[in-house]
Amino acid sequence: xxxxxxxxxxxxxxxxxxxxxxxxxxxxxxxxxxxxxxxxxxxxxxxxxxxxxxxxxxxxxxxxxxxxxxxxxxxxxxxxxxxxxxxxxxxxxxxxxxxxxxxxxxxxxxxxxxxxxxxxxxxxxxxxxxxxxxxxxxxxxxxxxxxxxxxxxxxxxx
Amino acid sequence: xxxxxxxxxxxxxxxxxxxxxxxxxxxxxxxxxxxxxxxxxxxxxxxxxxxxxxxxxxxxxxxxxxxxxxxxxxxxxxxxxxxxxxxxxxxxxxxxxxxxxxxxxxxxxxxxxxxxxxxxxxxxxxxxxxxxxxxxxxxxxxxxxxxxxxxxxxxxxxxxxxxxxxxxxxxxxxxxxxxxxxxxxxxxxxxxxxxxxxxxxxxxxxxxxxxxxxxxxxxxxxxxxxxxxxxxxxxxxxxxxxxxxxxxxxxxxxxxxxxxxxxxxxxxxxxxxxxxxxxxxxxxxxxxxxxxxxxxxxxxxxxxxxxxxxxxxxxxxxxxxxxxxxxxxxxxxxxxxxxxxxxxxxxxxxxxxxxxxxxxxxxxxxxxxxxxxxxxxx
Ligand code: SF4
Ligand code: SF4
Numbered sequence: 001x002x003x004x005x006x007x008x009x010x011x012x013x014x015x016x017x018x019x020x021x022x023x024x025x026x027x028x029x030x031x032x033x034x035x036x037x038x039x040x041x042x043x044x045x046x047x048x049x050x051x052x053x054x055x056x057x058x059x060x061x062x063x064x065x066x067x068x069x070x071x072x073x074x075x076x077x078x079x080x081x082x083x084x085x086x087x088x089x090x091x092x093x094x095x096x097x098x099x100x101x102x103x104x105x106x107x108x109x110x111x112x113x114x115x116x117x118x119x120x121x122x123x124x125x126x127x128x129x130x131x132x133x134x135x136x137x138x139x140x141x142x143x144x145x146x147x148x149x150x151x152x153x154x155x156x157x158x
Numbered sequence: 159x160x161x162x163x164x165x166x167x168x169x170x171x172x173x174x175x176x177x178x179x180x181x182x183x184x185x186x187x188x189x190x191x192x193x194x195x196x197x198x199x200x201x202x203x204x205x206x207x208x209x210x211x212x213x214x215x216x217x218x219x220x221x222x223x224x225x226x227x228x229x230x231x232x233x234x235x236x237x238x239x240x241x242x243x244x245x246x247x248x249x250x251x252x253x254x255x256x257x258x259x260x261x262x263x264x265x266x267x268x269x270x271x272x273x274x275x276x277x278x279x280x281x282x283x284x285x286x287x288x289x290x291x292x293x294x295x296x297x298x299x300x301x302x303x304x305x306x307x308x309x310x311x312x313x314x315x316x317x318x319x320x321x322x323x324x325x326x327x328x329x330x331x332x333x334x335x336x337x338x339x340x341x342x343x344x345x346x347x348x349x350x351x352x353x354x355x356x357x358x359x360x361x362x363x364x365x366x367x368x369x370x371x372x373x374x375x376x377x378x379x380x381x382x383x384x385x386x387x388x389x390x391x392x393x394x395x396x397x398x399x400x401x402x403x404x405x406x407x408x409x410x411x412x413x414x415x416x417x418x419x420x421x422x423x424x425x426x427x428x429x430x431x432x433x434x435x436x437x438x439x440x441x442x443x444x445x446x447x448x449x450x451x452x453x454x455x456x457x458x459x460x461x462x463x464x465x466x467x468x469x470x471x472x473x474x475x476x477x478x479x480x481x482x483x484x485x486x487x488x489x490x491x492x493x494x495x496x497x498x499x500x501x502x503x504x505x506x507x508x509x510x511x512x513x514x515x516x517x518x519x520x521x522x523x524x525x526x527x528x529x530x531x532x533x534x535x536x
Binding site: 012013016017019020022023024035048049051052053077079112113114115116119128 | 315326363
């Protein structure tokens with residue numbers, strides 16, 4: 001009896017191992033079904049999801065104009081003080097004073113990419129882009145000013 | 159409790175009766191993070207295990223107390239990062255309950271689908287990591303192949319792979335991606351075909367079976383008295399599925415079975431998780447074709463203020479019962495917030511079930527508890 005149990009144990013054990021090995025062998029001979037991506041060699045063809053939250057940017061149009069009014073809603077919505085908005089007063093041609101942004105300071109190293117600032121913005125002035133290669137040699141390079149130099153607010157945005 | 163010098167002393171000294179104290183972790187491949195176990199051994203037999211926490215303590219509860227009710231949700235993704243959707247859902251549900259916010263049907267259904275996808279992704283990762291702890295490297299890649307499809311779906315719809323922050327009080331942050339339904343269906347199809355591969359590779363494997371069967375047995379009484387929940391308790395025959403006991407979102411309208419095993423050993427915990435994945439697929443199949451049209455987020459005030467009082471909401475994460483408790487003074491931030499994490503109670507049972515077994519079995523016992531350290535150590 002003991003010998004019979006022993007032999008059947010060995011038989012079952014080996015059979016279960018071979019069953020697993022068959023799967024491994026299948027993929028060894030069907031290398032087309034393997035899905036590993038060869039980053040960074042595939043950089044040219046790599047396409048990230050369009051909603052991927054990688055970095056906050058402020059889109060500018062061809063006239064170097066953005067839609068940010070400097071309302072600081074995004075600054076208040078941010079949970080960790082990533083955004084700092086410095087405002088100034090522009091003088092319009094009619095001689096009136098108008099609030100505008102001087103600098104939109106964004107600290108990528110502190111950003112948790114939670115998207116709360118984007119949903120808080122009433123004028124769609126900022127958005128997320130799928131950049132993910134953020135490594136730099138100096139930490140100070142991660143503090144960015146998002147409004148481009150010389151840019152101004154688009155006409156008609158209040 | 160040991161202090162730092164005692165730990166160092168203990169590791170170099172043999173105790174009075176030949177006891178050896180070894181430190182497992184905080185950097186150990188099988189502790190998945192920074193768990194530190196001080197294991198007292200007699201030869202190869204475990205006499206005592208003391209988990210030491212604190213290496214990844216970020217004071218999340220205190221941090222949440224200065225964040226507004228919209229902001230604090232993203233922090234909870236950083237606790238149990240493998241069930242971040244489910245944690246976010248718990249917080250959103252609590253705020254909706256406290257403020258009587260109406261959640262659109264569409265949001266409820268999408269939340270349920272995403273929660274189940276998260277559960278599958280978490281169990282997939284666990285199976286891979288668990289098999290790797292026991293020395294099998296291949297299943298890891300198979301598990302990650304299917305998990306990758308889920309992270310792709312998450313990336314398309316939520317914009318992130320791990321810390322989504324897609325769920326807001328009142329519904330969802332933005333609508334689902336147009337390809338959401340096709341991608342989820344493709345995943346369901348592939349998963350059903352490929353799940354047999356795990357059976358071949360892991361479940362039926364004689365080495366895996368003999369290393370997990372009868373190892374780390376937890377009785378139903380102990381599971382209850384230690385406060386275990388999730389697959390750990392269900393493998394011991396305790397019915398504790400929050401989706402059944404206190405249904406939230408769309409769980410009250412779907413059919414699924416609560417998976418219960420009675421053996422209570424490591425193998426039973428494995429089986430519960432594999433079967434739970436199939437149940438999750440069942441839930442997704444019932445909902446994916448019936449996502450109602452309409453709004454994805456309900457009407458909410460700009461500034462959220464909870465009424466004065468105490469609020470509690472519990473959900474079923476991939477690891478067990480997760481609870482959020484908020485004491486509100488009526489302001490815009492919580493007065494006090496407390497999270498009940500499933501991992502903490504599940505870890506507390508480790509000493510009890512591993513005592514007396516061999517050190518080699520500790521890996522199997524600990525692995526099947528499915529510990530995520532940032533969840534235990536907030
Ligand atoms: S994504 Fe979140 S953390 Fe980053 S700037 Fe916006 S609100 Fe702040
Ligand atoms: S980015 Fe939007 S929310 Fe932020 S200051 Fe500009 S307009 Fe206001």
